[in-house]
Amino acid sequence: MPEWIITIVKILVIVFGFVMGVASLLTLVGDRKQSAKIQNRIGPNRATLFGLDIQFFKNLGISHFIADGIKMVLKENTIPNGANKFLHGLAPSLVFLPGLFGWAVIPFMDTYCTGDITVLANYQEVCSGEEKRYFQIMHMEVGLLYAFAITAISVYGAAIAGWASNNKYSLIGGLRSSAQMISYEVAIGLSLAGVILVYGTLDLNEMVRMQGHQMWGIVPMWGVFVQPVAFFMFFLAGMAETKRAPFDVPEGESEIVAGYITEYSSMKFGVMQLGEYAATVFIGSLVAIMFFGGWQVPFLYGDGFHFGTPTGTPDVAVPYALIVLLRIGSMVIKTLFFVWLQFMMRWTLPRFRYDQIMTLGWKILLPLGLANLVITALLSAIF
Amino acid sequence: MQIADYSALMIFLVIALVVAGVITLLANQFGPKNRTRQKAMPYEAGSDPIGSPKQTRFSVKFYMIAISFILFDLETIFVIPWAVAWKQNDVMGHGLYAFGVMFVFVSILTIGLVYEWKQGGLEWD
Numbered sequence: 001m002p003e004w005i006i007t008i009v010k011i012l013v014i015v016f017g018f019v020m021g022v023a024s025l026l027t028l029v030g031d032r033k034q035s036a037k038i039q040n041r042i043g044p045n046r047a048t049l050f051g052l053d054i055q056f057f058k059n060l061g062i063s064h065f066i067a068d069g070i071k072m073v074l075k076e077n078t079i080p081n082g083a084n085k086f087l088h089g090l091a092p093s094l095v096f097l098p099g100l101f102g103w104a105v106i107p108f109m110d111t112y113c114t115g116d117i118t119v120l121a122n123y124q125e126v127c128s129g130e131e132k133r134y135f136q137i138m139h140m141e142v143g144l145l146y147a148f149a150i151t152a153i154s155v156y157g158a159a160i161a162g163w164a165s166n167n168k169y170s171l172i173g174g175l176r177s178s179a180q181m182i183s184y185e186v187a188i189g190l191s192l193a194g195v196i197l198v199y200g201t202l203d204l205n206e207m208v209r210m211q212g213h214q215m216w217g218i219v220p221m222w223g224v225f226v227q228p229v230a231f232f233m234f235f236l237a238g239m240a241e242t243k244r245a246p247f248d249v250p251e252g253e254s255e256i257v258a259g260y261i262t263e264y265s266s267m268k269f270g271v272m273q274l275g276e277y278a279a280t281v282f283i284g285s286l287v288a289i290m291f292f293g294g295w296q297v298p299f300l301y302g303d304g305f306h307f308g309t310p311t312g313t314p315d316v317a318v319p320y321a322l323i324v325l326l327r328i329g330s331m332v333i334k335t336l337f338f339v340w341l342q343f344m345m346r347w348t349l350p351r352f353r354y355d356q357i358m359t360l361g362w363k364i365l366l367p368l369g370l371a372n373l374v375i376t377a378l379l380s381a382i383f
Numbered sequence: 384m385q386i387a388d389y390s391a392l393m394i395f396l397v398i399a400l401v402v403a404g405v406i407t408l409l410a411n412q413f414g415p416k417n418r419t420r421q422k423a424m425p426y427e428a429g430s431d432p433i434g435s436p437k438q439t440r441f442s443v444k445f446y447m448i449a450i451s452f453i454l455f456d457l458e459t460i461f462v463i464p465w466a467v468a469w470k471q472n473d474v475m476g477h478g479l480y481a482f483g484v485m486f487v488f489v490s491i492l493t494i495g496l497v498y499e500w501k502q503g504g505l506e507w508d
Contacts, residue, residue: 003390004390004394007390007391007394007395008394008398010391011394011395011398012398015395015399016402073409073410073413073414074413074414075414076414076415076416076417077410077411077414078418078422078423079423080423080424080425080426081423081424081425082425082435083425089407092407093403093407096403096406097399097400097403100395100399101395101396101399104391104392104395137391137395138388138389138391138392138395139388145463165425166425166435166436166437167425167426167427167432167436168425168427168432168436168439169426169427170436171436171439171441172441175441175445179444179445179448179449182448182449182452182456183448183452185452185456186452186455186456186459189456189459189460189462189463190459190462192463193459193462193463193466194466196463196466196467197466197469200467200469200470200471201467202463202467257426257428262426263425263426266410266414267406267407267409267410268407268410270406271403271406271407354507355507358448358505358507359505359507362451362505363500363505366455366496367493367496370489370492370493370496373462373466373489374486374489377469377481377482377485377486378482380469380473380478381473381478381479381481381482382478382479
């Protein structure tokens with residue numbers, strides 16, 4: 001098969017299958033049923049699915065979700081007087097596209113090995129055949145930098161949407177969101193510096209491979225064990241970056257209507273929402289990759305489970321196809337878990353005030369990040 | 384690395400732009416088009432909008448945040464290459480030297496942060 005067909009299949013499966021699937025699932029389960037559970041409501045349970053009167057489907061609220069999608073397309077697309085038409089139309093894409101492009105470097109599995117795998121004493125897996133990158137859209141040695149360069153573009157989306165709408169609420173929302181996003185960008189960058197220092201690479205797949213190593217033979221070298229402070233910083237800052245959960249002042253309904261999406265209707269509004277959900281999933285996957293071992297399953301190496309030294313015959317031999325499935329499953333489950341965690345936090349915590357958000361970003365996370373970096377470097381220089 | 388290695392990204396770019404374009408077109412094609420005076424008005428809690436947002440003044444704090452961002456994001460950018468090279472330095476026995484070099488840089492910026500903090504540049508009240 002030519003390389004470009006494989007690339008297109010990868011893009012379709014990962015981005016439009018997995019990301020869009022999970023993002024839609026979030027609107028369905030997270031926004032409708034999960035919030036109903038938390039607020040002691042029942043949630044949607046009446047509408048039938050294409051006339052199929054099955055209680056199970058009615059309880060899931062699937063038809064509400066499909067109706068939502070169709071409704072978005074069929075509504076009128078309004079542009080307010082005095083708005084800049086070009087920028088008003090461009091902004092939703094600027095929010096939506098960065099959420100997609102980041103996925104180009106996310107590895108869902110190690111390189112696919114066509115030959116036999118031998119595991120060395122330093123936990124490295126050596127492949128005798130060809131290594132094919134079937135589970136990552138594009139291999140990039142500076143993958144992590146690329147991911148952050150791309151996600152940073154969505155700041156422009158929010159700022160432009162706020163400015164181009166010719167609405168005061170939108171302008172305030174756009175200003176708030178851009179100030180919040182750039183503040184937390186600093187915290188994210190510093191928390192990552194500690195992680196990069198430990199693993200010594202920007203290549204996300206290589207970073208996950210490093211996390212297969214064991215400390216003292218039992219604890220996997222996951223980011224959360226070697227860089228716990230960086231994990232909390234990254235997760236907090238990542239949530240603030242997606243403008244979700246307790247950090248949603250840029251679109252605080254009770255203050256400024258809907259922030260920078262006030263003047264958006266029809267599918268443009270849908271695209272903005274979808275972009276934000278895609279960003280939530282993206283943060284979830286980055287947390288899984290950098291701090292929870294990505295596709296790694298503890299003690300599982302290229303030829304099976306090793307509960308002691310990784311060399312020699314495995315304790316439990318596992319066929320390679322099953323290993324591939326286990327690893328993809330591990331990555332997907334970890335990602336979904338962090339998406340679920342973000343949603344639980346969104347529905348449990350009250351909204352912060354804007355000055356609290358700025359204090360957290362500049363006075364707590366930034367000094368904490370600097371201290372974390374210096375202490376990590378000092379400890380690894382001494383020991 | 385050769386330019387051909389980025390072809391996957393180009394394919395991705397084309398697909399994503401097509402999808403974004405189609406969605407934007409969908410928004411314009413379907414749906415009613417009856418624009419009224421009230422509907423085209425910028426939303427301001429139901430009343431006629433007063434003035435224009437382009438002349439509205441907003442807090443100078445946002446400028447402060449932007450300036451601090453440039454400073455500290457640049458710091459991060461300078462720290463990351465050092466962090467990538469750290470392992471090699473450490474293995475070659477230059478660990479403490481590499482640490483000292485970066486420590487000077489980070490502490491100068493920390494002094495900057497403390498100064499800004501004391502001057503009230505990070506206050507929101």
